Amino acid sequence: MASSSSLKPIFSSPLTSSPTPHSPKKPSSLLSFLHSTTSTPISLKLSSNPPRNNSHPRSKSSAVTNVVLKTDTSPETTSAPSNYSQDLGPPLTKPTILVSEKLGEKGLEVLREFGHVECLYDLSPDQLCSKISSCDALIVRSGTKVTRQVFEASNGRLKVVGRAGVGIDNVDLQAATEFGCLVVNAPTANTVAAAEHGIALLAAMARNVAQADASIKAGKWQRNKYVGVSLVGKTLAVMGFGKVGSEVARRAKGLGMNVIAHDPYAPADRARALGVDLVSFDQAIGTADFISLHMPLTPATSKVFNDETFAKMKKGVRIVNVARGGVIDEDALVKALDSGIVAQAALDVFTKEPPPKDSRLVQHENVTVTPHLGASTKEAQACVAIEIAEAVVGALKGELSATAVNAPMVPPEVLSELSPYVALAEKLGRLAVQLVAGGSGIKSVKVVYKSARDPDDLDTRLLRAMITKGIIEPISSSFVNLVNADFTAKEKGLRISEERIVVDSSPEFPIDSIQVQISNVESKFASGISDNGDISIEGKVKYGTPHLTSVGSFAVDVSLEGNLILCRQVDQPGMIGQVGNILGEHNVNVSFMSVGRTVRRKKAIMAIGVDEKPDKEALKKIGEIPAIEEFVFLKL
Numbered sequence: 124m125a126s127s128s129s130l131k132p133i134f135s136s137p138l139t140s141s142p143t144p145h146s147p148k149k150p151s152s153l154l155s156f157l158h159s160t161t162s163t164p165i166s167l168k169l170s171s172n173p174p175r176n177n178s179h180p181r182s183k184s185s186a187v188t189n190v191v192l193k194t195d196t197s198p199e200t201t202s203a204p205s206n207y208s209q210d211l212g213p214p215l216t217k218p219t220i221l222v223s224e225k226l227g228e229k230g231l232e233v234l235r236e237f238g239h240v241e242c243l244y245d246l247s248p249d250q251l252c253s254k255i256s257s258c259d260a261l262i263v264r265s266g267t268k269v270t271r272q273v274f275e276a277s278n279g280r281l282k283v284v285g286r287a288g289v290g291i292d293n294v295d296l297q298a299a300t301e302f303g304c305l306v307v308n309a310p311t312a313n314t315v316a317a318a319e320h321g322i323a324l325l326a327a328m329a330r331n332v333a334q335a336d337a338s339i340k341a342g343k344w345q346r347n348k349y350v351g352v353s354l355v356g357k358t359l360a361v362m363g364f365g366k367v368g369s370e371v372a373r374r375a376k377g378l379g380m381n382v383i384a385h386d387p388y389a390p391a392d393r394a395r396a397l398g399v400d401l402v403s404f405d406q407a408i409g410t411a412d413f414i415s416l417h418m419p420l421t422p423a424t425s426k427v428f429n430d431e432t433f434a435k436m437k438k439g440v441r442i443v444n445v446a447r448g449g450v451i452d453e454d455a456l457v458k459a460l461d462s463g464i465v466a467q468a469a470l471d472v473f474t475k476e477p478p479p480k481d482s483r484l485v486q487h488e489n490v491t492v493t494p495h496l497g498a499s500t501k502e503a504q505a506c507v508a509i510e511i512a513e514a515v516v517g518a519l520k521g522e523l524s525a526t527a528v529n530a531p532m533v534p535p536e537v538l539s540e541l542s543p544y545v546a547l548a549e550k551l552g553r554l555a556v557q558l559v560a561g562g563s564g565i566k567s568v569k570v571v572y573k574s575a576r577d578p579d580d581l582d583t584r585l586l587r588a589m590i591t592k593g594i595i596e597p598i599s600s601s602f603v604n605l606v607n608a609d610f611t612a613k614e615k616g617l618r619i620s621e622e623r624i625v626v627d628s629s630p631e632f633p634i635d636s637i638q639v640q641i642s643n644v645e646s647k648f649a650s651g652i653s654d655n656g657d658i659s660i661e662g663k664v665k666y667g668t669p670h671l672t673s674v675g676s677f678a679v680d681v682s683l684e685g686n687l688i689l690c691r692q693v694d695q696p697g698m699i700g701q702v703g704n705i706l707g708e709h710n711v712n713v714s715f716m717s718v719g720r721t722v723r724r725k726k727a728i729m730a731i732g733v734d735e736k737p738d739k740e741a742l743k744k745i746g747e748i749p750a751i752e753e754f755v756f757l758k759l
């Protein structure tokens with residue numbers, strides 16, 4: 124509801140430095156969405172903020188002592204985290220990239236061309252935590268645990284974690300998301316290597332290769348002891364029919380095996396195309412002679428092979444695991460081996476790596492082991508290194524990453540089409556929140572997108588993220604980006620609902636207008652309240668730039684650049700001149716002006732775009748003009 128006391132001038136807290144006038148820039152990069160306020164007036168600043176003890180997700184004022192892009196836009200005037208956006212050309216300092224496990228030389232070359240690369244292997248958790256606050260990116264394999272403590276210790280500096288491989292179970296994704304840190308992986312480069320290793324273990328296990336090798340090297344000649352079993356004609360159950368699983372299936376078919384698979388999410392036609400039947404979990408484990416594991420380690424798959432499930436297997440089954448040790452309850456497997464339910468196992472991965480030296484499982488005579496070598500071929504490692512280096516450099520440069528694990532994937536063509544609307548979305552969020560009295564207590568925001576396109580043909584995730592950023596950043600110390608927008612909104616109890624309305628306009632443009640409504644709050648500016656009692660503002664993209672087109676029930680038309688003064692006045696001649704004169708006397712340059720009224724000679728709203736923030740004296744004089752009933756100064 125509008126407060127009746129809102130007829131007084133509203134002063135926002137002053138900027139700590141004067142903004143440099145700039146034309147709005149289109150956010151040309153993902154990092155713009157990830158790490159900076161988009162298309163706002165930007166000035167290059169050297170920031171040497173003292174470290175702040177931020178207990179939670181990336182604060183805007185996090186400690187950075189390098190060049191940052193500071194956006195002088197929020198009422199709280201806090202500095203944005205360091206940024207290497209392409210928008211302003213190459214960064215003045217090189218980002219620091221920590222590589223904590225061995226990475227192929229070609230990948231390191233890609234990294235060195237872009238940043239300062241530090242290869243520090245075998246860091247303890249404490250060492251990693253103390254190093255990470257000076258790093259912009261971290262590249263790991265499966266041996267480094269990227270825990271919540273690592274993100275906390277990074278103090279907001281870590282922008283991207285690159286996993287040089289597939290499995291991201293060693294990265295705390297929830298924490299990464301909360302801290303707005305992008306996680307990328309290299310999902311395809313080691314697929315064939317892992318599949319080949321699975322087949323190698325399958326054959327080696329069936330023919331006792333490792334045991335026979337050890338025996339002959341120990342001076343024995345045990346031809347009868349190491350009689351094997353044949354693969355041809357046997358049933359192989361592939362558990363997890365993804366990239367590696369399907370390559371294993373293809374190869375096993377070539378060996379003459381009957382292949383079935385279990386994967387709750389795999390499309391049946393892909394399996395059928397390889398001549399593989401998708402079956403239930405129980406059917407797979409109950410009928411297979413060999414079981415090969417290829418699912419990820421998740422809460423749902425953790426120890427999914429346990430006493431109960433081993434009991435359902437065909438006696439004498441043989442198991443290969445090149446996925447993750449954690450999917451097997453290792454104590455249960457030892458029991459199943461001892462009882463003969465499982466005749467043999469071949470394991471490349473373990474719950475704890477390396478496994479304890481005295482592990483009964485590793486030492487079991489019917490078990491063949493390798494030290495997590497699935498991805499370790501020269502070819503795969505060369506490809507993985509290049510793939511992850513390019514992904515990390517791309518993310519630091521602000522390019523879209525095709526392998527982001529914790530951010531919505533927006534195809535480049537959609538991104539380029541949405542760019543001006545992304546800028547509009549953030550500005551509308553930023554304006555709407557500044558109309559709220561007290562600036563806080565917002566619980567419910569509705570966003571209405573009007574578009575000529577079918578609602579299903581409109582991906583609004585980026586826009587929602589930027590509206591969230593626009594609303595939250597001015598009123599809190601949270602740093603919001605594409606990765607953590609939904610999380611941050613939820614954490615703050617802010618419900619953002621979206622409505623898409625199909626309108627009769629040109630489908631050439633993805634969006635006709637965006638309206639932001641904030642309900643159940645009081646407003647500093649009574650005229651910002653629409654007929655339904657919500658603060659409501661609407662904007663459009665015109666000539667490629669964001670425009671404000673309505674405030675409450677008043678139509679205006681002002682380009683969203685610089686700052687904005689909204690006045691409600693009696694609709695009478697001379698108002699523009701009076702306000703313009705005051706601003707001119709105080710050396711404030713007016714960039715745009717628009718007047719909208721509901722009824723002639725009654726009430727009108729004047730929207731004035733200004734390059735500089737008027738001083739208190741100028742704002743006081745505007746407030747003293749008798750016909751001005753209320754006004755508000757807003758920073759974009």
Ligand SMILES: NC(=O)c1ccc[n+]([C@@H]2O[C@H](COP(=O)([O-])OP(=O)(O)OC[C@H]3O[C@@H](n4cnc5c(N)ncnc54)[C@H](O)[C@@H]3O)[C@@H](O)[C@H]2O)c1
Nearest residue numbers: 290317363364365366367386388417418419445446497498
């Ligand atoms: N040993 C190694 O060096 C090595 C190398 C590469 C991959 N891997 C591991 O192999 C696994 C598979 O890798 P990928 O590249 O094929 O991944 P992927 O994502 O392409 O395939 C995983 C498949 O598992 C399926 N799945 C998920 N939950 C399941 C469940 N409860 N039951 C059955 N299937 C389920 C998914 O639908 C998906 O199809 C991962 O754990 C990865 O980390 C290990």
Ligand SMILES: O=C(O)[C@H](O)COP(=O)(O)O
Nearest residue numbers: 264265287288289290498
């Ligand atoms: O998930 C993976 O990509 C594999 O397990 C490979 O892990 P590595 O990079 O530690 O060899």
